[in-house]
């Protein structure tokens with residue numbers, strides 16, 4: 001496939017019934033998708049595996065590095081089936097939530113949280129269906145039954161999600177279903193695993209130890225969608241590999257008017273710590289049905305780009321919408337235009353704190369400074385661990401960032417990171433030869449031309465494969 005897309009901000013598209021066939025997946029990649037999200041809240045392992053194999057096939061056939069992310073359901077609470085699919089509500093009605101499955105009606109409704117009656121307190125609010133229904137806890141028997149008053153809401157429909165922003169939910173971050181899904185995910189080479197409803201850094205540690213026990217190299221995305229995660233945001237960013245601003249649940253778990261500032265705060269902190277950050281949910285929501293986005297959606301996507309997000313995500317738009325490919329084309333156009341804003345670049349150009357890697361980081365930081373000073377065409381990095389790619393990207397250079405590695409899986413992982421363009425390379429002779437060689441490859445594929453200034457980072461001596469310790473400027477002859 002022609003690599004014509006040099007945009008910095010990446011597009012992550014959720015796969016569902018509208019897109020889980022080979023030709024649509026390929027159409028989405030051609031339209032600008034950089035990574036796919038498989039949502040384990042829906043679908044079977046067989047269906048997910050089929051999509052996974054299609055994406056692997058596309059990567060092979062078209063020499064792309066499309067990243068694959070598995071999104072675990074986590075402790076998402078839901079009501080059970082309701083008689084006839086839904087029941088009408090009116091203000092002041094009293095509903096009874098029970099913890100044993102039953103067909104819901106005015107008598108009782110199943111809610112999938114065993115300890116609800118123990119953990120909830122009178123006076124706490126319960127939100128159903130993304131906050132479209134608001135309930136107030138009036139009474140709990142402390143074992144299996146809770147009475148709630150309807151504050152507002154027209155209908156309660158089957159299997160709608162329940163949020164308890166004021167309740168200390170005692171469920172673990174990895175449910176039994178998540179553990180079964182994780183088993184499947186770790187048997188395959190998923191690049192990223194997103195953990196829903198993260199509350200503390202321990203949630204991430206737990207997932208990390210399970211990933212390591214299976215010798216998988218999958219990286220972790222912490223989904224920020226609980227008030228507790230906001231309280232622990234610095235510790236969570238320190239320990240995770242990446243972050244998602246999961247605006248769907250977050251928007252009902254915290255007062256909705258806080259969303260814009262929280263998005264900006266989280267994106268800013270992630271860039272400073274060189275952790276990729278995804279902005280998710282309802283970015284192009286109206287395109288689930290319509291062929292064009294609303295003005296507000298156009299501006300939302302552009303603002304996420306200007307905030308500095310690594311990735312913008314599509315959910316229902318590509319999973320179950322009528323125009324999956326059109327949505328990506330529109331999003332791609334919005335990104336392209338927003339990236340003309342000069343204020344996006346170099347805004348974070350300050351060296352990171354002194355850490356174990358501060359010597360290699362000095363190379364990454366200065367590669368961006370020099371690239372800016374000499375108006376270079378690109379920054380080229382060779383990586384094994386991905387460190388150089390994450391660090392160079394975090395300084396948000398205007399130059400292209402070309403990353404070479406012999407590790408195809410790592411390249412696919414890095415494809416989710418702001419500005420990174422990946423190339424497979426497995427010849428290691430000497431540093432001088434390798435620099436010449438990768439420059440020739442980029443020139444041959446039309447990425448560089450005579451007179452272009454190039455910044456190379458690397459490690460000398462090459463055969464020791466140590467951390468990045470070298471920076472070189474050259475001009476393409």
Ligand SMILES: Nc1ncnc2c1ncn2[C@@H]1O[C@H](COP(=O)(O)OP(=O)(O)OP(=O)(O)O)[C@@H](O)[C@H]1O
Nearest residue numbers: 014015016017039041042043161248315316319320
């Ligand atoms: N693999 C799938 N199989 C079937 N339907 C899917 C699949 N993935 C997504 N969907 C549908 O697309 C919708 C939007 O997808 P998305 O992944 O954003 O779900 P979500 O907002 O996380 O949903 P939920 O809150 O139900 O987990 C879902 O509500 C679902 O109806």
Ligand SMILES: CC(=O)C(=O)O
Nearest residue numbers: 246247248249280281
């Ligand atoms: C993506 C997701 O989980 C949310 O927005 O809540």
Ligand SMILES: [K+]
Nearest residue numbers: 041071072073
């Ligand atoms: K999910």
Ligand SMILES: [Mg+2]
Nearest residue numbers: 225246248249
């Ligand atoms: Mg969510």
